[in-house]
Amino acid sequence: MPRLIAISALGLLAVLLLAHSAYSVDVNEFLAQREQFLAEESSRILGGSITLNADEQLVNNMLMTAKTLEYDQSFSNLDFAPATNFFLAKPSMLQSEVFKFIQQMPKGGVLHIHDIAVTPLEFLINDASYRPNLYVCSPPQDPVFFQFASSAPANLVDCQWTLVSDRRAQEGPQQFDAWLRSKLSLYTPTPQETYPNINSVWTAFENTLIAASGIITYAPVFTDYFYQGLQSFYDDNVQYIEIRTTLPLVYDLDGTFTDEVQVTQLYKDTFDRFKSDNPDFSGAKIIFAPLRRVDTATMTKYLELASQLKAQFPDVVAGFDLVGQEDLGPPLKDFLSQFLAGAADPNLHYFFHAGETNWHGTDVDENLIDAILLNATRIGHGFAVAKHPSVMDMARSKGVPVEVCPISNQVLSLVADLRNHPAAMLFTNGFPLVISSDDPASWEAVALSSDFYMAFMGLAGRKADLRTLKQLAINSIMFSAMSTDEKNSAMAEWYKRWNTFILNQYNNYKTKHNLI
Ligand SMILES: *[C@@H]1O[C@H](CO)[C@@H](O)[C@H](O)[C@H]1NC(C)=O
Numbered sequence: 001m002p003r004l005i006a007i008s009a010l011g012l013l014a015v016l017l018l019a020h021s022a023y024s025v026d027v028n029e030f031l032a033q034r035e036q037f038l039a040e041e042s043s044r045i046l047g048g049s050i051t052l053n054a055d056e057q058l059v060n061n062m063l064m065t066a067k068t069l070e071y072d073q074s075f076s077n078l079d080f081a082p083a084t085n086f087f088l089a090k091p092s093m094l095q096s097e098v099f100k101f102i103q104q105m106p107k108g109g110v111l112h113i114h115d116i117a118v119t120p121l122e123f124l125i126n127d128a129s130y131r132p133n134l135y136v137c138s139p140p141q142d143p144v145f146f147q148f149a150s151s152a153p154a155n156l157v158d159c160q161w162t163l164v165s166d167r168r169a170q171e172g173p174q175q176f177d178a179w180l181r182s183k184l185s186l187y188t189p190t191p192q193e194t195y196p197n198i199n200s201v202w203t204a205f206e207n208t209l210i211a212a213s214g215i216i217t218y219a220p221v222f223t224d225y226f227y228q229g230l231q232s233f234y235d236d237n238v239q240y241i242e243i244r245t246t247l248p249l250v251y252d253l254d255g256t257f258t259d260e261v262q263v264t265q266l267y268k269d270t271f272d273r274f275k276s277d278n279p280d281f282s283g284a285k286i287i288f289a290p291l292r293r294v295d296t297a298t299m300t301k302y303l304e305l306a307s308q309l310k311a312q313f314p315d316v317v318a319g320f321d322l323v324g325q326e327d328l329g330p331p332l333k334d335f336l337s338q339f340l341a342g343a344a345d346p347n348l349h350y351f352f353h354a355g356e357t358n359w360h361g362t363d364v365d366e367n368l369i370d371a372i373l374l375n376a377t378r379i380g381h382g383f384a385v386a387k388h389p390s391v392m393d394m395a396r397s398k399g400v401p402v403e404v405c406p407i408s409n410q411v412l413s414l415v416a417d418l419r420n421h422p423a424a425m426l427f428t429n430g431f432p433l434v435i436s437s438d439d440p441a442s443w444e445a446v447a448l449s450s451d452f453y454m455a456f457m458g459l460a461g462r463k464a465d466l467r468t469l470k471q472l473a474i475n476s477i478m479f480s481a482m483s484t485d486e487k488n489s490a491m492a493e494w495y496k497r498w499n500t501f502i503l504n505q506y507n508n509y510k511t512k513h514n515l516i
Pocket residue numbers: 340343373374375
């Protein structure tokens with residue numbers, strides 16, 4: 001044995017000597033090349049073209065000290081929040097210094113969220129569900145149904161309506177409210193067992209939305225709900241919102257329904273009220289996004305309605321999209337003539353969900369091609385975009401961003417470990433993208449900050465710094481559906497908030513280190 005080692009050691013020496021004479025690159029020269037290589041990659045990352053001023057650089061040093069410490073500890077412990085299902089990772093995220101930094105940071109706008117999961121569940125549980133006249137009907141199998149009514153609605157096949165106030169009194173408020181939460185939230189301490197595949201998690205997800213919508217679409221709750229939704233984002237340092245909505249019919253105690261025009265008006269009134277209470281809020285818009293599983297005649301009606309609403313509420317309505325589990329179809333190409341007819345209205349913009357799938361080469365996956373050819377303003381998710389180089393080229397040249405929603409993709413079973421999220425490649429390539437939170441209430445995320453945190457730690461890599469975060473905020477305003485004037489004033493407001501934020505961070509740092 002020792003002889004063998006001696007021989008191979010000699011062999012190795014020979015190889016090294018040979019190598020040395022054959023390639024006489026000096027180590028320092030090599031290291032210089034290596035530095036240059038890293039610098040070149042660093043300049044290509046999202047935000048790589050931003051130059052930080054002196055104050056920002058100092059804040060960046062603080063941020064990166066916290067980030068690398070957290071990152072490197074995770075590397076040693078093999079325990080990393082973005083690599084863990086959000087339901088289990090949330091407690092450690094809430095403790096993170098980086099997360100706290102991101103919470104305080106002005107993040108611009110949130111461009112991809114859905115009506116029934118905008119507002120934290122606390123509002124539905126602690127406020128809306130305590131209002132009088134709310135009935136519940138819970139069949140043996142989910143979904144549970146809720147409805148406000150002056151008297152008990154007609155019983156359904158396998159459940160009877162009971163007043164929530166009666167059930168709460170019978171079962172005890174704590175127990176009832178915990179049950180209610182479990183019907184509105186996807187949270188589980190055992191995500192893998194509870195949701196073994198993508199269809200089971202989507203079914204559970206849609207059941208929570210059905211349950212919540214019975215409470216939300218009651219007129220007096222509806223406007224308060226969206227007001228509280230805007231408040232939760234505003235409190236998370238988000239200044240602008242675009243909400244995808246099915247424009248659900250909103251009802252009264254006596255069962256009268258509003259139509260889509262009236263519902264749009266309710267949105268407008270709520271947005272106006274919020275803005276007048278908070279003048280530094282830049283505003284909100286809606287994207288009409290009905291369910292995709294309809295026939296072509298219905299799609300035509302939807303598109304006509306979208307055009308009509310856009311004409312009637314030009315500042316409120318941003319455009320059109322479709323919702324529902326994309327894998328189950330139908331694909332966009334089934335409605336091509338409807339969409340092409342819709343595109344004849346130059347004011348109607350598309351914001352299609354596309355490529356929210358792992359099934360490469362299917363019609364669902366090719367929704368990306370239809371979305372970009374239909375001149376979509378942005379692409380929802382675009383989870384599969386990295387597999388379509390021509391879509392990427394065209395999106396980049398036309399300035400069409402993808403709306404990346406990391407936690408949604410994890411909870412809804414597209415990717416378990418966010419380090420493997422395809423948008424990691426979009427970050428390193430400086431591809432146009434925004435970060436959004438899709439349905440934060442359904443998985444009890446913190447408005448926008450949870451997704452920013454997961455993106456910054458899990459997708460953008462260890463070295464992504466303040467420049468990347470700054471670019472994400474700027475992107476969210478640049479790629480929004482705001483008019484040029486609206487963008488200019490939102491951008492000015494954002495810079496004001498950003499400078500205050502940097503100054504505060506800087507002062508905290510000086511206080512901490514006794515530099516004052
Ligand atoms: C998309 O935009 C291009 C360039 O403006 C235009 O030529 C094309 O007709 C548009 N396509 C659709 C489907 O509207």
